[in-house]
Amino acid sequence: MSKLTVELISVGTEILMGNIINTNAAYLAERCVRLGLNCYYQDVVGDNAGRLKSTIDTALGRADIVILCGGLGPTDDDLTKETAAACMGRELYLDEESKAAISDYFARIGRVPTDNNWKQAMMPKDSIILPNHNGTAPGCIIADKDKNKHVILLPGPPEELKLMFEESVEPYLSSLTPGAIVSKTVKVCGIGESKAETIISDLIKSQSNPTIATYAKTGEVHIRVSASADDEQAARKLVKPIVKELKERFGEAIYSTSDDVTLEKAVVDLIIGNELTVSTVESCTGGLLAGRLVSVPGVSDAFKSGLITYSNKSKRKLAGVKKSTLDKYGAVSKQTATEMVKGLAALTKSDITVATTGIAGPGGGTADKPVGLVYIACSVCGNVTVKECHFTGNRQKIRDNSVTAALNLMRQCILKYYSEKTFGKE
Amino acid sequence: MSKLTVELISVGTEILMGNIINTNAAYLAERCVRLGLNCYYQDVVGDNAGRLKSTIDTALGRADIVILCGGLGPTDDDLTKETAAACMGRELYLDEESKAAISDYFARIGRVPTDNNWKQAMMPKDSIILPNHNGTAPGCIIADKDKNKHVILLPGPPEELKLMFEESVEPYLSSLTPGAIVSKTVKVCGIGESKAETIISDLIKSQSNPTIATYAKTGEVHIRVSASADDEQAARKLVKPIVKELKERFGEAIYSTSDDVTLEKAVVDLIIGNELTVSTVESCTGGLLAGRLVSVPGVSDAFKSGLITYSNKSKRKLAGVKKSTLDKYGAVSKQTATEMVKGLAALTKSDITVATTGIAGPGGGTADKPVGLVYIACSVCGNVTVKECHFTGNRQKIRDNSVTAALNLMRQCILKYYSEKTFGKE
Numbered sequence: 001m002s003k004l005t006v007e008l009i010s011v012g013t014e015i016l017m018g019n020i021i022n023t024n025a026a027y028l029a030e031r032c033v034r035l036g037l038n039c040y041y042q043d044v045v046g047d048n049a050g051r052l053k054s055t056i057d058t059a060l061g062r063a064d065i066v067i068l069c070g071g072l073g074p075t076d077d078d079l080t081k082e083t084a085a086a087c088m089g090r091e092l093y094l095d096e097e098s099k100a101a102i103s104d105y106f107a108r109i110g111r112v113p114t115d116n117n118w119k120q121a122m123m124p125k126d127s128i129i130l131p132n133h134n135g136t137a138p139g140c141i142i143a144d145k146d147k148n149k150h151v152i153l154l155p156g157p158p159e160e161l162k163l164m165f166e167e168s169v170e171p172y173l174s175s176l177t178p179g180a181i182v183s184k185t186v187k188v189c190g191i192g193e194s195k196a197e198t199i200i201s202d203l204i205k206s207q208s209n210p211t212i213a214t215y216a217k218t219g220e221v222h223i224r225v226s227a228s229a230d231d232e233q234a235a236r237k238l239v240k241p242i243v244k245e246l247k248e249r250f251g252e253a254i255y256s257t258s259d260d261v262t263l264e265k266a267v268v269d270l271i272i273g274n275e276l277t278v279s280t281v282e283s284c285t286g287g288l289l290a291g292r293l294v295s296v297p298g299v300s301d302a303f304k305s306g307l308i309t310y311s312n313k314s315k316r317k318l319a320g321v322k323k324s325t326l327d328k329y330g331a332v333s334k335q336t337a338t339e340m341v342k343g344l345a346a347l348t349k350s351d352i353t354v355a356t357t358g359i360a361g362p363g364g365g366t367a368d369k370p371v372g373l374v375y376i377a378c379s380v381c382g383n384v385t386v387k388e389c390h391f392t393g394n395r396q397k398i399r400d401n402s403v404t405a406a407l408n409l410m411r412q413c414i415l416k417y418y419s420e421k422t423f424g425k426e
Numbered sequence: 427m428s429k430l431t432v433e434l435i436s437v438g439t440e441i442l443m444g445n446i447i448n449t450n451a452a453y454l455a456e457r458c459v460r461l462g463l464n465c466y467y468q469d470v471v472g473d474n475a476g477r478l479k480s481t482i483d484t485a486l487g488r489a490d491i492v493i494l495c496g497g498l499g500p501t502d503d504d505l506t507k508e509t510a511a512a513c514m515g516r517e518l519y520l521d522e523e524s525k526a527a528i529s530d531y532f533a534r535i536g537r538v539p540t541d542n543n544w545k546q547a548m549m550p551k552d553s554i555i556l557p558n559h560n561g562t563a564p565g566c567i568i569a570d571k572d573k574n575k576h577v578i579l580l581p582g583p584p585e586e587l588k589l590m591f592e593e594s595v596e597p598y599l600s601s602l603t604p605g606a607i608v609s610k611t612v613k614v615c616g617i618g619e620s621k622a623e624t625i626i627s628d629l630i631k632s633q634s635n636p637t638i639a640t641y642a643k644t645g646e647v648h649i650r651v652s653a654s655a656d657d658e659q660a661a662r663k664l665v666k667p668i669v670k671e672l673k674e675r676f677g678e679a680i681y682s683t684s685d686d687v688t689l690e691k692a693v694v695d696l697i698i699g700n701e702l703t704v705s706t707v708e709s710c711t712g713g714l715l716a717g718r719l720v721s722v723p724g725v726s727d728a729f730k731s732g733l734i735t736y737s738n739k740s741k742r743k744l745a746g747v748k749k750s751t752l753d754k755y756g757a758v759s760k761q762t763a764t765e766m767v768k769g770l771a772a773l774t775k776s777d778i779t780v781a782t783t784g785i786a787g788p789g790g791g792t793a794d795k796p797v798g799l800v801y802i803a804c805s806v807c808g809n810v811t812v813k814e815c816h817f818t819g820n821r822q823k824i825r826d827n828s829v830t831a832a833l834n835l836m837r838q839c840i841l842k843y844y845s846e847k848t849f850g851k852e
Contacts, residue, residue, distance in 0.1 A: 016465050018456030019641050023447055025470070030444030039442045040477055042470035044451070051466055058484075194500040198540045204502060214501060215440045216583065224445070280713075280734070286720025287706075287713030290734045294712025297788055297821060305740040308706070308716045308732025310725075314774075318731055348740070362723055372534070390536045393560040395723060397585050 003228060004177055006037040007063035009055055011071035011080050012156060013046040024069045024154075024161055031165060035173050036181035036228055037065065047077040056087045060149055065173070070156030072137035074116040081140075084151050085124035088142045095123040098138045105136050130168040135160040141172060150176070182235035183226040186246045187256045189219060189263055189408045196221040199249055203242065210238050218397075219404030220263060255411055263407050268296040270414045271352060278410075279350040281307040281319050281340045283331065284358040284374060289403045304350045309340070319343040319355075332357050332369055334386045337377035345379055353379045354410055356402050360395045374402045378409045380417040385409065430603055432463040433489035435481055437497035437506050438582060439472040450495045450580075450587055456641070457591060461599050462607035462654050463491065473503040482513045486575055491599070496582030498563035500542040507566070510577050511550035514568045521549040524564045531562050556594040561586040567598060576602070608661035609652040612672045613682045615645060615689055615834045622647040625675055629668065636664050644823075645830030646689065681837055689833045694722040696840045697778060704836075705776035707733040707745050707766045709757065710784040710800060715829045730774045735766070745769040745781075758783050758795055760812045763803035771805055779805045780836055782828050786821045800828045804835045806843040811835065 008028050014020050025042050032039055041062070045055045052071075059066045071080030085092055099121035106113045113136075120137045123129055130139035135155060142151040152169055154161045188196055193216040197204070200223070204212050210227035223246060227238035247254060255266040271278050280290045290306035293299055309315040312326050320343030321336055329335040340355035358374025365371035372391040377384060389405050391398040434454050440446050451468050458465055467488070471481045478497075485492045497506030511518055525547035532539045546563045549555055556565035563581040570576075578595055580587045614622055619642040623630065626649070630638050636653035649672060653664035673680060681692040697704050706716045716732035719725055735741040738752050746769030747762055755761040766781035784800025791797035798817040803810060813835050817824045 015452075016455060016468060017459050017639060018452045018454070019639060021447060021449055021452040022468075026441070026444045026447040028444070029442060033443045040472060040474070041481070042442060042448075044468035046466060048466070055467070192537065194540050194542050195537075197501040198542065201502070213439055213503065215445055216499070222445070224443075282713070282732075285717070286729075287708070287716030287732055287734065290713030291711070291717050294734070294736060295822065295825070300736055303712075303734075303736045305736070305744055306708075306713055306732075306734025308713065308720070308729075308734075310720060310729045310731070314731040370534075390534060392531060392534050393585060394589065396721065397560055399717075399721070 003036060003038045003179075003181075004065060005063045006032045006039050006065040006067060007059040008032075008039065008042045009059060009066060009068045010042070010044045011047065011052060011068055012044075015044050015070075016046050024156065024158055027158070027162060028067055028069065028165065031170065032067075032173070033181065033183065033226075035170065036177045036179060037173065047071055047079055049079050049083055052079060052083045053087060056084055056151070060087065060151070064148060065150045065152065065176070067152045067154065067169075069154040069161055072120065072139065072153060072155045074114070074119050074136070076116075078119075080153060081122065081124065084142065084153055085127075088124070088144060088149075088151055090124040090126065090142060092122040093125055094118070095121050095129060095138075098123060098129060101131060101138065102136050128172070130154075130164050132160055132164055133167070134163050139164050139168070141169075179228060179230045180232040180235050181226060181228040182232060182239050183224055183259075184239050184243050184257055185259055186223040186225065186243060186250070186254055187261070187263070188221045188223065188250050188253045189255050189404065189411075191221060191250070191253050193221050196223065196250075200246065203245065210242050212242065218400045219408070252412065252415060255408070262296075263404065263411075264292040265296045267407050267410050267414075268293060268299050268302065270411060271302045272298070274414065274418065276351040276414070277302055277304050277349075278352040278354070279304045279306060279344050279348040281309055281344045281353065281355045283309055283315070283340075283356055284360045285356045285399050285402050285406070286310060288399055289354065289356060289406050292403055292407065304348045307344065315340065318347075320346065330369070332359055332373060332375060334375055334388065337375040337386050338384055341377040341379040341384055345382070351381050352410065352414065354406055356406055358389070358398070358402060360398045360402075362395060372398050374398070374405070376402065376406045376409050378406070378413045380413045383413070383417060385413050429462055429464045430490045431488070432458045432465050432491040432493060433485040434458075434465065434468045435485060435492060435494045436468070436470045437473065437478060437494055438470075439503070441470050441496075442472045450582065450584055453584070453588060454493055454495065454591065457596065458493075458599075459639070460607070460609045460650070460652060461596065462603050462605075462652070463599065473497055473505055475505050475509050478505060478509045479513060482510055482577070486513065486577070490574060491576045491578065491602070493578045493580065493595075495580040495587055498546065498565065498579060498581045500540070500545050500562070502542075504545075506579055507548065507550065510568065510579055511553075514550070514570060514575075514577055516550040516552065516568060518548040519551055520544070521547050521555060521564075524549060524555060527557060527564065528562050554598070556580075556590050558586055558590060559593070560589050565590050565594070567595070605654055605656050606658040606661045607652060607654045608658060608665050609650055609685075610665050610669050610683055611685055612649040612651065612669060612676070612680055613687070613689070614647045614649065614676050614679045615681050615830065615837075617647060617676070617679050619647050622649070622676075626672065629671065636668050638668065644826045645834070678838070678841065681834070688722075689830065689837075690718040691722050693833050693836050693840075694719060694725050694728065696837060697728045698724070700840065700844065702777040702840070703728055703730050703775075704778040704780070705730045705732060705770050705774040707735055707770045707779065707781045709735055709741070709766075709782055710786045711782045711825050711828050711832070712736060714825055715780065715782060715832050718829055718833065730776045733770065741766065744773075746772065756795065758785055758799060758801060760801055760814065763801040763812050764810055767803040767805040767810055771808070777807050778836065778840065780832055782832055784815070784824070784828060786824045786828075788821060798824050800824070800831070802828065802832045802835050804832070804839045806839045809839070809843060811839050
């Protein structure tokens with residue numbers, strides 16, 4: 001079953017200049033994948049008739065569906081509609097319904113339309129007009145049934161684009177696409193991308209349907225398995241055995257197979273699921289670890305307190321680290337990390353306490369304690385585990401990797417604690 | 427003086443599938459504009475040799491410089507280097523220096539490279555190799571001096587790409603562009619983009635050289651003034667009066683005119699410059715504020731402690747907020763925010779204490795205290811200021827805006843304190 005292909009064209013000088021990040025393309029791409037469309041190209045082009053025309057023509061030459069966003073505004077440099085219509089051999093006409101909708105919109109927001117607003121009511125002949133319920137510019141679908149080409153025009157503002165896509169475009173595209181695509185993402189933490197790739201190289205080499213792709217995130221690897229079939233159930237059947245195989249190969253390194261579960265959410269779910277409470281004490285990560293935990297909605301039931309003990313004094317005063325320990329082993333040491341989680345547990349009476357202490361750089365490194373050396377400690381109901389990590393890169397990257405490693409250590413320690421509780425300590 | 431043109435090609439199925447937002451393109455576009463290059467097209471293509479080749483060939487046909495990012499990884503579906511080299515008629519060879527660098531990298535992080543890592547040391551013949559100081563994959567520049575074409579390959583991970591671009595690519599591109607480009611960025615905080623644009627609409631309308639562009643960041647607006655001239659001094663002369671004008675129009679809303687001064691650095695510089703100490707107590711921002719402050723190198727001299735008092739109990743226990751205050755006014759209130767900074771000052775003896783408490787959502791909102799309501803308090807040597815903010819957007823956006831607003835409030839309070847100390851209270 002050959003899939004329909006879609007090409008996304010974002011129109012706007014502000015994207016070309018880097019004034020704004022092209023989030024529309026990411027949104028549209030994800031939606032199109034869900035609809036079972038293949039997307040091989042995305043383009044960005046400015047508000048220039050010639051370059052826009054050549055981009056649309058190229059796209060029409062290699063894709064069944066071309067989605068354009070942006071350039072539907074009222075100003076003279078908004079050319080998308082005129083240009084796309086010309087590419088499809090259509091003229092523009094004044095659409096009374098769109099004109100009325102624009103009048104209504106301005107009446108609602110208590111403003112008077114300017115003459116150039118009526119430009120937005122000029123629509124390509126024989127096109128499907130897509131009402132804009134979040135703004136003035138209507139979108140449209142110009143279809144050439146004989147050639148099987150579909151050009152879809154959407155407004156640039158994300159809120160207008162999303163609503164219009166979900167209300168009007170998705171139903172249209174679903175009617176075009178036979179079959180279904182199902183994707184599952186296996187999320188692995190604590191294993192580098194190249195190592196993960198080696199572990200499944202045989203699967204990747206032999207892939208066709210489902211397809212398998214690895215995506216590197218900070219301290220994580222996401223493996224996406226996508227299958228297409230006549231219906232969703234058949235697609236699921238194709239994905240299932242591969243995911244099962246990945247689970248066998250990566251075991252507990254997998255923290256989730258759900259698209260909307262982040263590492264921090266997986267950790268918080270474990271904490272809440274076991275009715276635990278958590279507190280953090282951070283040195284080199286300076287609050288970023290707590291920040292990631294607190295980014296999960298609903299964490300407030302479990303998260304008790306966080307400390308940022310950046311100075312030695314605060315490590316002693318707040319986290320109860322002994323002066324002798326700091327003097328003998330230093331702030332960046334297994335011993336200090338251990339006392340930080342123990343002190344925090346005593347202070348906050350939390351089931352889980354986690355600590356980070358390390359050298360994020362650029363300064364502060366020595367021969368035996370180089371920049372990138374980070375100790376992470378996690379205590380689960382009194383059982384303390386300390387991990388020594390060596391990270392590279394700049395200050396930001398070292399801190400981000402430290403946070404990810406801390407989250408993963410928390411996950412592993414909680415799992416270990418409960419498996420030992422269940423099966424008894426070896 | 428005709429400008430050189432650049433085309434940006436982002437390589438990666440994860441962008442085509444919408445798994446990640448293409449922030450690299452926005453970053454590269456902004457930097458290229460700064461260098462005085464014209465960008466007419468951006469492309470996204472997947473890890474597919476045929477489609478990648480046609481995209482590179484097309485770009486080489488219409489641009490002087492082609493920058494590719496992504497697809498330099500060790501995995502089999504990383505094809506950018508091989509394909510780009512072929513398009514430029516170059517073969518690959520094993521670069522011993524790159525191989526050694528990769529060995530060193532793995533030694534530093536205490537991991538053993540897998541065989542496919544050496545793929546990253548295969549470089550195009552006669553290319554300029556760009557070291558990667560944040561990861562394993564080196565980049566390179568393949569130049570054809572006769573045809574005046576330059577193909578630049580950069581790694582996909584943003585922190586690797588940015589460092590490599592600023593260290594190696596910018597100097598190279600500057601050497602290609604005749605004359606000089608001077609840019610100055612006026613960084614404004616606390617004023618929305620549309621309001622900022624209205625304030626300078628006359629300047630924007632009449633712009634030619636220097637050009638004036640506004641960039642919206644979270645809670646900030648950056649106004650870039652760029653002038654091109656035969657030499658740097660002449661370009662500076664063109665930029666200077668515009669920057670002066672902007673300073674008059676925006677006044678203290680400007681926190682810096684330096685490219686490498688972030689809002690958090692501006693705040694930390696004020697703190698260190700006045701030999702002050704700082705501590706934070708956060709509720710809704712959950713450590714992100716401390717995280718931004720601690721991201722500034724050298725802050726350790728000034729940053730004493732941070733508290734994350736997410737629960738009411740910890741607000742009382744750690745920050746010394748009165749139970750009666752929480753009962754009467756609630757955790758999200760002017761009164762609680764005030765007691766948080768006062769309690770923190772008493773606990774940590776810091777000159778500056780700052781507190782955030784608010785409703786980041788999605789849950790927890792009420793009619794009189796809706797999602798997005800955030801109170802930010804700042805105490806400078808006992809002088810407390812509280813700001814009530816109303817933010818829109820999702821949980822993440824509300825928290826990010828809260829952090830930016832807190833940093834800006836700190837800045838304003840410190841400036842106010844010292845101006846009053848100098849000129850006497852009105």
